[in-house]
Amino acid sequence: MQISKGIELVDLCLYLKKEKVLVIPDMHLGFEEALNKKGVLIPRVQFKDTKERLEKILKIYQAYRVVIIGDLKHEFGTISSTEWKHTLEILDLIESYSKEIILLKGNHDTILAPIAHKKNLKILDFILIEENFLCHGDLILENEEFKKAKRIIIGHEHPAITLREKAKAETYKCFLKGSFKGKELIVMPSFNILTTGTNILKQKLLSPFLDQDLDNFEVFIIENKVYNFGKVKHLL
């Protein structure tokens, strides 16, 4: 399904058809390990799931370029041996199916440089691809490229939505489509199955791109297939 003209929803990624670009949102590799370190015991299923889903997408789409829209890894302070191994494995996997990897800087990517260096990749703050301005979403960058863009694509927020039916409540990751300063804005959920995200109906939002007109954003839930849930204001 297309979320916008020429932009396909694929699992929790976006595919820009004409430009042959696959955009992968916040993977937060090492999230489980970080939780384990804090004493939260959860099984380590994240990496296997991330890798398998990603490989499936990469195989089908054979993207020319892959943009990682920030927060590739979770931990701020150090890079553990598992994180090194997992991050390199994911980058190798992407590399084997595409011609170019673009790493965008997320707020969790404070120490990504050694990994990027090892893979000979640059870390950028943003990239303009045709009419699309891609950045992590924690900061607004109003530069020349931003001005040229007609559409903004961000991650960071991890939007999700909690739907209630009688006594049951379930939270689903979702994409949001709305606008920011006259440009179309698409907000991607996190790729990681463990970070479900912020319930946009209840919690305070993180991204400065989302501080206005949220009511008129459209919600797209991905569960086996895509469901367009209409505007936020009708879900409240």
Ligand SMILES: [Mn+2]
């Ligand atoms: Mn982030």
